[in-house]
Structures are given as structure tokens and as C-alpha cells.
Amino acid sequence: MTAASQRADAVWQLGANPWIWHSPVTAEALAETLPRLAAFGFDCVEIPLERPDDWDPASTVKLLDATGLTPAAVIAVMPEGRGLVRADPGTVRATQDYLRRCIDAAHAVSAPVVAGPVYAPVGRTWRMDEAARSAAYEEWRTHLAPVVAYAARAGVRIAVEPLNRYETSLLNTVAQTLEALEGLPEESVGIALDTYHQNIEEHSLPEAVRAAAGRIAHVQVCANDRGAPGTDHLDWPGFLAALRAADYRGALCIESFTAHNDAIAVAASVWRPLARSQDALASDGLGFLRRALAAR
Numbered sequence: 001m002t003a004a005s006q007r008a009d010a011v012w013q014l015g016a017n018p019w020i021w022h023s024p025v026t027a028e029a030l031a032e033t034l035p036r037l038a039a040f041g042f043d044c045v046e047i048p049l050e051r052p053d054d055w056d057p058a059s060t061v062k063l064l065d066a067t068g069l070t071p072a073a074v075i076a077v078m079p080e081g082r083g084l085v086r087a088d089p090g091t092v093r094a095t096q097d098y099l100r101r102c103i104d105a106a107h108a109v110s111a112p113v114v115a116g117p118v119y120a121p122v123g124r125t126w127r128m129d130e131a132a133r134s135a136a137y138e139e140w141r142t143h144l145a146p147v148v149a150y151a152a153r154a155g156v157r158i159a160v161e162p163l164n165r166y167e168t169s170l171l172n173t174v175a176q177t178l179e180a181l182e183g184l185p186e187e188s189v190g191i192a193l194d195t196y197h198q199n200i201e202e203h204s205l206p207e208a209v210r211a212a213a214g215r216i217a218h219v220q221v222c223a224n225d226r227g228a229p230g231t232d233h234l235d236w237p238g239f240l241a242a243l244r245a246a247d248y249r250g251a252l253c254i255e256s257f258t259a260h261n262d263a264i265a266v267a268a269s270v271w272r273p274l275a276r277s278q279d280a281l282a283s284d285g286l287g288f289l290r291r292a293l294a295a296r
Contacts, residue, residue, distance in 0.1 A: 014289050015044035015072045015253035016282050017220075023257070024050040027059060034067045040283045041290075044070040046220075046253045047111065050077045052101040057108035064109065072251035073159065073218050074106040076116035079267070083120045084143040085136050085170060092143050099147045099158075107154040113250070114151065115159035115192040115218040117168060118144065119180075122267055125169040136170060137180040145184065152188040159192035159217035164200040166269070172201045174211045181215070190217030194255065195234060199224045205235050209242035216248050220255040221289070227274035228281045229254060230288030240292060254285045 016037055022029035025048045037045055047060065064071055082095045102114045119140050128136060144158075151158050160181065162171040171177045177191050191212045195205060202208040209216070223232035230236065243252075257270045258278055275281035 012248075012293070013043035013070060013072065013251040014286055015046060015070075015251045016040075016042055016286070017046040017048065017075065017253060017255045019048060019258070020254070020256050020282050021258055021278050024048070024054050027055040030055055030060060030063055034063050034069055036279070037282070038067040038069055040279075040286055042069065042282075042286060044072040044251050044253070046073045046075050046115075046255065047071060047105075047109070048075040048077060049102050049105055050079075052098065057105050060109050070251075071106075071109045071111035072253050073113040073115045074102050074109070074111050076102045076114055076118050078117050078119070078121050080121045080124070083124070084118070085120050085140045086126070087120075096143065096147050100150050103147070103151045103154050103156050103158075106156045111156070113157050113159045113192075113218045115161060115220075117161045117163050117171070118147075118158060119160070120168055120170050122163065122167050125165075128169065140170075140180060141182075141184060144189070148184055148189045152185065157187070157217050158189040160189065161192035161194055161220075162197060162201070163194075164197045167197075172197075174198075174202065174208045178211070178215065186215055190215040192218040192220065194220040194222075195229075195239065196220075196222050196224070196226055196255075199234060204238070206238040206242040209239060209246055209248075213242075213246035216243075216246060216250070218250055219243065219248065219252050221252050222254055222256050222285070223274075225274060226256045226268070226270060228256075228285035228288065230285065230292070231275070236288075236292055237296075240296065244296075252289060254282060254289075256281055 018025045018033040106114050162177045165172050198208045221229050257268045259270045
């Protein structure tokens with residue numbers, strides 16, 4: 001074991017996203033969910049901000065302090081009507097303003113990262129040849145750049161999440177995301193890896209991590225079917241070893257969803273329960289990750 005891998009393991013925290021139970025994640029949902037996560041033994045939590053006023057940062061800080069959970073990231077959400085590519089100027093400005101609100105919220109609760117597919121609405125796809133793709137990446141960089149500068153001033157890093165082919169046609173792979181990020185400052189904007197999407201789009205999870213090494217800003221984990229990590233066929237030993245070798249210093253957060261929500265279930269195509277209960281999805285996943293990290 002290298003000194004770098006020892007350092008990485010020493011700072012990895014394990015977290016979860018309240019989307020496992022709720023959407024939208026309001027102040028009331030956080031008050032119900034965060035004590036549950038703390039009781040399960042999680043270290044940290046992702047906090048989605050679907051609408052700018054879903055929760056109040058000051059009250060959330062008190063709740064985090066009371067539960068002992070660390071804020072791993074604020075999660076930006078891109079429904080229809082938000083976008084920085086192939087969007088009219090008004091939509092671009094409104095999306096930039098929304099992302100600044102996410103950055104403000106992250107700064108206020110001391111979350112180091114704003115993560116999400118911060119480029120186009122989830123579910124929007126269109127055909128592109130090589131020239132059109134390059135132009136789209138240039139357009140996105142131009143529109144994201146002032147948001148990145150705002151994040152840098154706030155001490156927050158943006159983590160850009162590539163999604164699978166059914167949810168976007170713009171950024172599906174680590175390689176595409178690295179290409180799109182060219183010219184944007186590494187210290188202020190990186191990649192958010194999600195095992196669900198990488199399992200669909202990458203040849204292997206470890207290879208995807210190795211390709212992203214040095215620019216990984218956040219990591220989300222779940223089974224290949226969005227269920228609990230470890231109840232699946234993913235190469236978890238290889239994935240975790242690659243994260244160690246990359247000296248990733250952030251959190252590993254379980255992101256999944258409940259089927260009993262019209263908005264999020266449809267967006268994520270979650271049509272059935274993914275575990276015997278939502279509590280089990282979180283607690284079983286946490287137990288697996290603890291065992292996997294201890295067994296290296």
C-alpha cells in the first residue's frame with residue numbers, strides 16, 4: 001500500500017442522498033432524513049437543491065451540527081427549462097443564476113462541491129457530428145465560465161457529471177467530459193463520477209477512474225440497477241482501488257431514488273423498488289462499503 005492510498009483512505013467519508021426517500025428535498029425532508037442517516041452510521045450527506053428555496057442554509061447548518069453529518073456536496077438539478085447548451089439567452093442566464101444559488105448554498109453550509117449535469121436538461125438528446133459536438137462544448141464552456149469564476153471566489157468546486165446515453169447525448173463518458181473541460185481551471189471545476197452511468201458508458205469502472213485521475217471532484221455510488229452497492233455485478237474492488245491510486249480525497253455517496261415520486265422516479269426511470277426498503281438500500285449499501293474498504 002502506498003502512502004498516497006493511505007492518505008486517501010484516511011479521509012474518505014461515506015454518505016447518502018435524501019433522494020433515496022424524498023423529492024423534492026425540502027427543509028422538512030432534511031429534518032426527517034438527516035437523523036436517520038446519522039443513526040445508520042453515515043459520515044456525510046449530499047443535499048439536492050431542486051428549487052432555490054427548498055431549504056434554508058442557516059437551518060440546515062444547525063441540523064448538520066446536531067446530527068454530526070458533514071455536507072459532502074450540494075446537488076444541482078437540471079430539469080426541462082434549465083440549460084447552458086442549445087438554449088436561448090434567457091434560459092442560459094436563469095440557469096447561471098440557479099447555479100450561483102447552488103454555489104451560495106454550498107458555501108453557506110460548508111459543502112466543498114456543487115455536483116450535477118450542469119449543461120443540459122436531463123432527458124434531452126440530439127444528434128451531433130464531430131464539428132457540432134466541438135461547437136457544443138465551446139458554447140458550454142463559454143456559458144459555464146462565469147459560474148466557475150463565481151465558484152472559485154466562493155471556495156466551491158463544480159463537479160460535472162456525465163450521464164448515460166438515455167439521459168443526455170452531450171457528456172456520456174469521462175473522455176468526453178475531459179475534452180469539454182479543456183481550458184477551464186482544474187482547481188475550480190472537475191468531474192463527478194457516478195457508478196450507475198459509468199457502468200453503462202465505460203468499458204470498465206477502474207479505467208474510467210484512471211482516466212479521470214487528478215480531476216475527480218465527487219463520487220456517487222450505487223448498484224448497476226440503482227440499488228444498494230454490493231448487490232450487483234460491478235467491479236467494486238477494482239473501482240475502489242483505482243480511486244485510491246488516483247488519491248481521491250472526497251466522499252463516496254450513495255445516490256438512489258424512490259419509485260414513489262412522480263418527478264424523480266420518471267426522470268431516473270425508477271419503476272420498481274430497488275431493495276426490500278429504502279432504509280435497507282441505504283444501510284445495506286453503507287455496510288457493504290465499510291466492509292469493502294476494510295478488506296483491501
